[in-house]
Amino acid sequence: MNYWPLLGILLVVAGFALRLNPMLVVTVAALATGLLAGLDPLEVVATFGKAFNDNRIIAIVWIVLPVIGMLERFGLQQRAATLIRSMQKATTGKLLLLYLGYRQITAAIGLHSTAGQAQTVRPLVAPMALAAAEKEHGELDEKTAEEVKAMSAATDNVGLFFGEDIFFAIGSIVLIQATLATYGINLAPLQLAVWAIPTAILAFLIHGARLMLLDRRLRRSGK
Structure with missing residues (x-):
């Protein structure tokens, strides 16, 4: 079991605790989670795009x-x-x-x-x-x-x-x-x-x- 991707949760907690921009914190945490899970940068960006499109977040x-x-x-x-x-x-x-x-x-x-x-x-x-x-x-x-x-x-x-x-x-x-x-x-x-x-x-x-x-x-x- 690979636990390294869970560090993304810690990044979210730390970012919110430091009162950083929420959107920036979540984006960085998501990117870090994908990279730690073994995905290459293009796969991470592609996963972002698919998730946004599937959930109609971006009009x-x-x-x-x-x-x-x-x-x-x-x-x-x-x-x-x-x-x-x-x-x-x-x-x-x-x-x-x-x-x-x-x-x-x-x-x-x-x-x-x-x-x-x-x-x-x-x-x-x-x-x-x-x-x-x-x-x-x-x-x-x-x-x-x-x-x-x-x-x-x-x-x-x-x-x-x-x-x-x-x-x-x-x-x-x-x-x-x-x-x-x-x-x-x-x-x-x-x-x-x-x-x-x-x-x-x-x-x-x-x-x-x-x-x-x-x-x-x-x-x-x-x-």
Whole structure:
């Protein structure tokens, strides 16, 4: 019997006693345990990865965010803004209306993570919307810039909220189904999803009108 791997427990106890960073203590203890058990470093790291993946500790978003950060550091926002400035007919309202349609359609088929506040709004959509506004309005004051950013974020929220209910395998549909079942109303998830389509269409029209009004305000203030 090999008792050396049990030293990992002592490392945990010692690390907590010294009030070191818990995550660092546990990581070092796990690495030490694997090495003392006779595993090579690659096997230890592979075991870590398998355990994290099997237990869903690391979500895909935590893998994507560092990539987005690197892209921003190397000029993603600036390139997006330059692209919009090169388009003659691009306006803030039209750009956000296009994004609203994309967000609703992808959410309706279950692709919720293909866009979002962190993934697309901050690094891409908001800078492009600001560039489109600056092209018509000139340099934006702080209030106008914040309004454009807020509308960019709101567009993502509206598209996701009213689009995801069309996808029948979503938690909200299951919750509605269960609630109705308690009152003796038995409906299939697909039936509920179908009735979410009119609401999604109205949300698109109403928010689309708000985006066109934003365009009009920007055009007036730019004259």
